[in-house]
Amino acid sequence: MFRLEPRPAPSRLLTLASPLIALAVTVLVGVVLFTVLGKDPVAGLRMFFVEPLRNSYAWSELTLKATPLILIALGLAVCFRANLWNIGAEGQFIMGAIFAGGVALRASPDSPAVYVVAVLLAGVVGGMFWAGIVAALRDRFHASEILVSLMLVYVAEMVLSYLVYGPWKDPQGYNFPQTITFLDAARVPRLMQGLRANVGIFVALAAVAAFTVFLFRTYQGFQMQVGGMAPMAARYAGFSSRRALWTALLLSGGMAGLAGALDVAGPQGQLTPYVPVGYGFAAIIVAFVGRLHPVGIVFSAVLMSMFYIGGELAQSRLGLPKALTGVFQGLLLFALLACDTFIHQRLRWVAAK
DSSP: OEEEEEOSSOOHHHHHHHHHHHHHHHHHHHHHHHHHTTSOHHHHHHHHHTGGGSSHHHHHHHHHHHHHHHHHHHHHHHHHHTTOOOOOHHHHHHHHHHHHHHHHTTOOTTOOTTHHHHHHHHHHHHHHHHHHHHHHHHHHHOOOHHHHHHHHHHHHHHHHHHHHHTTTSOTTSTTOSOOOOOOGGGSOOBSSTTOOOBTHHHHHHHHHHHHHHHHHHOHHHHHHHHHHHOHHHHHHTTOOHHHHHHHHHHHHHHHHHHHHHHHIIIIIOSOOTTOOOSHHHHHHHHHHHTTTOHHHHHHHHHHHHHHHHHHHHHHHHHOOOTTHHHHHHHHHHHHHHHHHHHHHEEEEEOOOO
């Protein structure tokens, strides 16, 4: 029989190269998948790895999808490093969009250009509020943050539906479940005329720098990680595991809420029932493929954005199902987990007795 045994010293080189190996495995499986579906594998792979980088418009769309993924994954990386499993970032994303939308709807033609800052801050508050519920239940009642955060996703979706079908519905919107289009003062400025890319990408890159400093250059970041991963050791050293819990979840919720605010105040420009598109769940893969490191998350988010755009192109040009995007995302995650398993453990044959 076969048995997995821990390796005495896992290869550092293979550990760093694991995401690239996982990507190569994903591509190979993708070739087989396209062949089975009766499509040209070269044309299929071009949709995912060439077309999303082909011109300025493609890069613009790439940044729009990468921005929320970077922000949400940064917050999740903090949680995961603190041994907290926030699976409900999608709900915090939705709640951030709702709070931001509520502030955006109050804008007037006389509102100053800086009004959009209030919109984004409202999104941060909304995400932190939703994550704070998870933190409070975990802190007070030892409730599982996995179940609580995940269930709150569906609550957030129902709150969004109630608002866009009810009190916030555009009275001149031909009965469509949507708010009015936000005024310019409540919209995120675009980088270039004719393209949808906006300043959100710079907000995301600034967050990458800030989280890098926080995690690896501050005593507070060190305390948070130790408090989450080794509560007893942290308590002995005088660190607070409760502080780690609240810091990690509030940071994660705030980043997801900011991503939601940038999405509705940017390319969408209004609230609709279709605000949730799965960024909160995809960001879990982004965080792990990026090795829970802010810089790695940037490259991982770009790759995941290519999968999103490639899936849309494969659907429109090759007639493939839209679910292909999720297939590639899942393949990448499972390939990464398999690589990590065999890097840290070895398969050994043990004779049956």
